[in-house]
Amino acid sequence: WFPASEAFADWTSPGPGRITDGYLTAPGVFSADGIDPASAALADALPAKLGQSVADFGAGWGYLSARILQRPEIAVLHVVEADHTALSCARANLEDPRAKFYWADVPGWTSPERLDTVVMNPPFHTTRNADPALGQAFIAAAARALKPAGHLWMVANRHLPYETTLAELFGEVSEVGGDGRFKLFHAQRPSRPRR
Numbered sequence: 497w498f499p500a501s502e503a504f505a506d507w508t509s510p511g512p513g514r515i516t517d518g519y520l521t522a523p524g525v526f527s528a529d530g531i532d533p534a535s536a537a538l539a540d541a542l543p544a545k546l547g548q549s550v551a552d553f554g555a556g557w558g559y560l561s562a563r564i565l566q567r568p569e570i571a572v573l574h575v576v577e578a579d580h581t582a583l584s585c586a587r588a589n590l591e592d593p594r595a596k597f598y599w600a601d602v603p604g605w606t607s608p609e610r611l612d613t614v615v616m617n618p619p620f621h622t623t624r625n626a627d628p629a630l631g632q633a634f635i636a637a638a639a640r641a642l643k644p645a646g647h648l649w650m651v652a653n654r655h656l657p658y659e660t661t662l663a664e665l666f667g668e669v670s671e672v673g674g675d676g677r678f679k680l681f682h683a684q685r686p687s688r689p690r691r
C-alpha cells in the first residue's frame with residue numbers, strides 16, 4: 497500500500513476556473529476551455545428583442561444566458577441544465593435576479609409559464625455516435641413551452657437532421673446562418689406536441 501495523497505496528487509481535478517472571458521467553467525462541462533463558436537454565432541444572430549419570458553435549454557455554464565440577459569426588457573430567464581456542475585457555474589456566471597435555475601432534464605421539464613422565446617444549443621451525443629433523438633426531444637419541449645406566437649432560436653451541428661422535426665412542430669422555419677460545421681435555425685408558430 498502507499499499513501500494516496502502522494503501517488504494520486506496529479507489525478508486530482510483542478511476544479512472550477514475562469515476562462516479568458518471571465519466566465520467560470522469546470523472540468524468535464526461542455527466547452528470548459530472557452531466559448532463554443534456555434535453558441536457565439538447563435539448569440540450574435542439573436543434579435544434585439546426576445547420578449548419578456550425566455551428559456552435557455554441545456555444552458556451549460558451559461559454563455560447564451562449571459563448574452564440573453566443583456567436585453568433589459570427580459571423579465572425572467574429560465575436556465576435549464578441537467579449537469580449539476582455546469583448549472584453551478586451558470587449560477588456564478590449569471591448573478592441576475594431575472595435568472596431562474598432548474599437542475600432538470602429538458603424533455604421532462606414543465607415551464608411555469610408560456611414563453612416568448614426559447615434559445616438552445618442542444619446536446620448531440622448520447623452515445624459515441626451523433627444521436628439526434630435528444631435534440632429532437634428538446635425541439636418538442638420548446639414547442640410545448642412556447643406561446644402560440646413564440647419563437648425558437650437554435651444552433652445545431654450541420655450533419656444533424658432537425659429540419660423534419662422543426663417542420664412538423666412549427667408553422668414557419670428558416671435557416672438563418674451557420675457555416676460548414678453548424679447551422680442556425682429560427683422557428684415560429686409552434687404546435688403543441690404531446691409528451
Ligand SMILES: C[S@@+](CC[C@H](N)C(=O)[O-])C[C@H]1O[C@@H](n2cnc3c(N)ncnc32)[C@H](O)[C@@H]1O
Binds near residue numbers: 532560616
Ligand atoms: C451543446 S451544450 C450547450 C451548452 C451551452 N448552452 C453553451 O452554449 O455553451 C448542451 C448542454 O445540454 C446539457 N444537457 C444534456 N442533456 C440534457 C438534458 N436531458 N436536459 C438538460 N440539459 C441537458 C449538457 O450538459 C450541455 O451543457
